[in-house]
Amino acid sequence: MSRYNSHTDNTPDQIYLGFGQRDQLDALIDSRAAVQAKAEATYWRLRLMAIESVMMAALVMGAGLAMKQGAALALRNAAIVGLGCLAVGVLTVGLAALTSRGLSRLAMHMRACRARRG
Numbered sequence: 001m002s003r004y005n006s007h008t009d010n011t012p013d014q015i016y017l018g019f020g021q022r023d024q025l026d027a028l029i030d031s032r033a034a035v036q037a038k039a040e041a042t043y044w045r046l047r048l049m050a051i052e053s054v055m056m057a058a059l060v061m062g063a064g065l066a067m068k069q070g071a072a073l074a075l076r077n078a079a080i081v082g083l084g085c086l087a088v089g090v091l092t093v094g095l096a097a098l099t100s101r102g103l104s105r106l107a108m109h110m111r112a113c114r115a116r117r118g
Helices: 022-066 071-117
Strands: none
């Protein structure tokens, strides 16, 4: 009768934790955390853009109604402002991602050039 040993019976969804593998384990955890943080950051940026767009549209709608412009005109202006805010937010996030990717490529290229020199 054999005894179950959790250190030798690894399943695909478990990480084998042995002594002396601390650096590899830290690198694995850091890489998984970085992927998760990047996904959550993008989600929160998009959510914040949507909230800001709705808030700006509501403010314009409220201001238009307070100035007694008429519901149709106030709604039209609110839609224009809300869509404009959303478009600017998408452009800002897109340009920030593009700049980040470009800077990381430039840094990688600079490291490669330094390594070739000496």
